[in-house]
Every structure is written in C-alpha cells, then in structure tokens.
Amino acid sequence: MNWAEIIVKALKDWDISLIAYVPDISIDQVTSLIEKDPFFRLVPATREEESIGIAVGSYAAGRNAAVFMQSSGFGNSVNAIATLCIPARTPIPMFINLRGGPGEFNISQVAMGQAVKPIMDQLGLVHFTLDDDRNMEKILDGAMKLCYANRQPLGVCLTQLLHGGKLA
Amino acid sequence: MTVNGRPLPGGPVIASMDATKAVNFHRKDALVVSTSSALREWSQVSERRDLDVDLSDCMDRAPAVGLGLALAQPQGKVLVLDCDSTLRTNLGGLATIGESSPENLVHFVFDDVSSISTSGIPIRQVDNLDLVQMAKSSGYAKTYEFDKLEELLIGLEEVMRQAGPVFVRVKVFRDGIQLPFPERSMAEGWAEVREKLTPVENGPE
Known part of the structure; x- marks a missing residue:
C-alpha cells in the first residue's frame, strides 16, 4: 500500500465514513480514492471551518467523520475547532497537508504552514507528523485510538516529504 | 412599534417566540440544531431536548452542523434554526448544502427586523441581501417565505413534507428582552443526542 491507501485503510478500520473537505489538488491523492469507494460519503465544503462543522454534526448523529485540509485551510478553521470541536468534546481526525517545509516553492505558504503545530499546541491538541510511510499504519491506528479515547480533535500532518508536494 | 427605542420597519411580521412555537408544533422527532437568538428561544420551547444540538458558540456553523x-x-428530519445575522457571515454554507442536497434538511432563517441578535444594532444594507434567491441559486430544492403567523402554521405542514433541502425565511421581531442561553454545556447536550441515536457504545478497554 502507498501512503494514501494506508490512510484510507485506517479510516475504514475506525469506521470513519464521512469525509468533509475543501477540494484541492494537494489532498487529491487521498480524496480521489475516497470518492471512488462506496464505503465513504465525501462532502465538499466552501471553507475548512465548514468541514469542521459538518464533521462534528455527523459525529453527534452517530457517524464518525474526518476532515482533510491544507495548512492554509487549517488557519481558516481555528475558531471552529476552538469554539465547536473542543467544547463539544468531538473526536475529529484532521488530516492536514503541511505546506511551508522542505520543498516549498510558494512564499505565501511558509508562515501559516510553520504556525500549524504551534497553534495546535496552544489549543492543547495532540498531533502527529508523517514524513514517510514507515510505521504509518501503526501510527495512524494509534492516533485514531487516542483521538476517540480523548474525545478531542487530533492533527495528522502530511508533509511534502511524504506525498511529494504540490506541483509549482 | 419600537424595540430599544428604534422604530421597526413596516409590514407584517411574526413575534419570534410564536414562530419558534410553530416550528416546535410541527417538529415531531426531528433533530434540531439551533444557534444565537434562535437557540435562546428554542431551548425554552423544545419538548425534545434529547434531540437538540445547541450551538452556544461558533454560531455561523449551524448549517454545516x-x-x-x-x-x-x-432516515430522519433535521431542522436548522438559523438567524439572518449568523447566515450573513457564512453565505458559502448555502452552496455547501445545495451541493450535497440532503433531502431531509430544512433550513429556517429567522430574519429579525428588530436586530436583537446583534444587540439592536442594525446591519447596514442587510436588507439588500436576498437570502431566498441565494438559497434557490445555491441548489435548495424548495424555498418559502412567511411573515404572518397563520400562514406559517398552515404552511409548515407542507414544508415538513417537502423533499429538501428546503429553505424557509421567517420574518420575525423580538421584544428586546434577551433570553438566557441553555444551562447545559455543549458537550453534555451533544453527548445526550449521540447516546440517543447510537445507544450501544463500546466502553474503554
């Protein structure tokens, strides 16, 4: 399995069947797999904070959900995470394409990309960073277990070293 | 008629609490997510708090939730009780609902001519926003507008039968007295709803 297929397997293993996202080429390697798989319902949103709202609503109604976003979209969604996910104690795995690291070509992506993990630290959220697919299955399985045990959102940062980066 | 010393615009309008009671009368066992001033009123009226998802904060996310x-x-009905002031900050939410086309969703917007949800401060040019037209062009299957209580009470029967997503604009006024937010926390309320809908949960191993 490649890294995208490992993520899809982890989602299935944890019965996470509703995926909310803002369509973007940077996460397309995963979301295109999800879109073809009838196990999932892929829900496009206009903004990342909306994806958070859709995911928490789904969880409240008994269907586990996750969100996919780029680091710039994480910036958009901070208030929804802080005022909705956290006080409602909602476990939402957040898969974040982390821009601004090695291989970045766009100056505009650096500051926000570098701020993602410090912001999650300030919010008290657990997060993991995946630079390659070694042990990825184990890490994701443990991350999902922790997310649901802790009943809080959790970040999984996917770096350009893992997925090859967005094309310039 | 004045609220907080400000004259209300003319034309027919429904007392917001009466509109809220009308929704409750037709609610049956629908899930209800409410926010802002709509939540303050709904929490006083609802007879099924075990099926209510309260948004005490992050108020512009009610349509997404x-x-x-x-x-x-x-398989069940979901009602969103939204306000014009909160929807205005999240107009993209109309497109998201239109694209996903949930047949079981009814999106109420209480269009408050007294501007109580913004503490009586009118939003300039807000009347220029045609929310009903926006909902139509975003892909909502059906839209309704009500400004008379009798028509709302009768019309809600059809609204609840209609395949959605349905958008309902209700023109309301509030008397200037802000009701309190519900005492239960979001975490308590949401956990109650999830437990009601998914009663069999695995405990910690």
Whole structure:
C-alpha cells in the first residue's frame, strides 16, 4: 500500500465514513480514492471551518467523520475547532497537508504552514507528523485510538516529504 | 412599534417566540440544531431536548452542523434554526448544502427586523441581501417565505413534507428582552443526542 491507501485503510478500520473537505489538488491523492469507494460519503465544503462543522454534526448523529485540509485551510478553521470541536468534546481526525517545509516553492505558504503545530499546541491538541510511510499504519491506528479515547480533535500532518508536494 | 427605542420597519411580521412555537408544533422527532437568538428561544420551547444540538458558540456553523447531522441520519428530519445575522457571515454554507442536497434538511432563517441578535444594532444594507434567491441559486430544492403567523402554521405542514433541502425565511421581531442561553454545556447536550441515536457504545478497554 502507498501512503494514501494506508490512510484510507485506517479510516475504514475506525469506521470513519464521512469525509468533509475543501477540494484541492494537494489532498487529491487521498480524496480521489475516497470518492471512488462506496464505503465513504465525501462532502465538499466552501471553507475548512465548514468541514469542521459538518464533521462534528455527523459525529453527534452517530457517524464518525474526518476532515482533510491544507495548512492554509487549517488557519481558516481555528475558531471552529476552538469554539465547536473542543467544547463539544468531538473526536475529529484532521488530516492536514503541511505546506511551508522542505520543498516549498510558494512564499505565501511558509508562515501559516510553520504556525500549524504551534497553534495546535496552544489549543492543547495532540498531533502527529508523517514524513514517510514507515510505521504509518501503526501510527495512524494509534492516533485514531487516542483521538476517540480523548474525545478531542487530533492533527495528522502530511508533509511534502511524504506525498511529494504540490506541483509549482 | 419600537424595540430599544428604534422604530421597526413596516409590514407584517411574526413575534419570534410564536414562530419558534410553530416550528416546535410541527417538529415531531426531528433533530434540531439551533444557534444565537434562535437557540435562546428554542431551548425554552423544545419538548425534545434529547434531540437538540445547541450551538452556544461558533454560531455561523449551524448549517454545516445540520448538514452533518442530515447526512449521518438520512432516515430522519433535521431542522436548522438559523438567524439572518449568523447566515450573513457564512453565505458559502448555502452552496455547501445545495451541493450535497440532503433531502431531509430544512433550513429556517429567522430574519429579525428588530436586530436583537446583534444587540439592536442594525446591519447596514442587510436588507439588500436576498437570502431566498441565494438559497434557490445555491441548489435548495424548495424555498418559502412567511411573515404572518397563520400562514406559517398552515404552511409548515407542507414544508415538513417537502423533499429538501428546503429553505424557509421567517420574518420575525423580538421584544428586546434577551433570553438566557441553555444551562447545559455543549458537550453534555451533544453527548445526550449521540447516546440517543447510537445507544450501544463500546466502553474503554
């Protein structure tokens, strides 16, 4: 399995069947797999904070959900995470394409990309960073277990070293 | 008529609490997500708090949460009780609902001519926003507008039968007295709803 297929397997293993996202080429390697798989319902949103709202609503109604976003979209969604996910104690795995690291070509992506993990630290959220697919299955399985045990959102940062980066 | 010393615009309008009671009368066992001033009133009126998802904060996310509920429980009805002031900050939410087309979702917007949800401060040019037209062009299957209580009470029967997503604009006024937010926390309320809908949960191993 490649890294995208490992993520899809982890989602299935944890019965996470509703995926909310803002369509973007940077996460397309995963979301295109999800879109073809009838196990999932892929829900496009206009903004990342909306994806958070859709995911928490789904969880409240008994269907586990996750969100996919780029680091710039994480910036958009901070208030929804802080005022909705956290006080409602909602476990939402957040898969974040982390821009601004090695291989970045766009100056505009650096500051926000570098701020993602410090912001999650300030919010008290657990997060993991995946630079390659070694042990990825184990890490994701443990991350999902922790997310649901802790009943809080959790970040999984996917770096350009893992997925090859967005094309310039 | 004045609220907080400001004259209200003319034309027919419904007392917001009466509109809220009308929705409750037709609610049956629908899930209800409410926010802002709509939540303050709904929490006083609702007879099924075990099926209510309160948004005490992050108020512009009510349509998104309602969409998540509707997709997760497609066999049941989901009502979103939204306000014009909160929807104005999240107009893209109309497009998201239109694209996903949940047949079981009814999106109410209480269009408050007294501007109580913004503490009586009118939003300049807000009347220029045609929310009903926006909902139509975003892909809502059906839209309704009500400004008379009798027509709302009768019309809600059809609204609840209609395949959605349905958008309902209700022109309301509030008397200037802000009701309190519900005492239960979001975490308590949401856990109650999830437990009601998914009663069998695995405990910690």
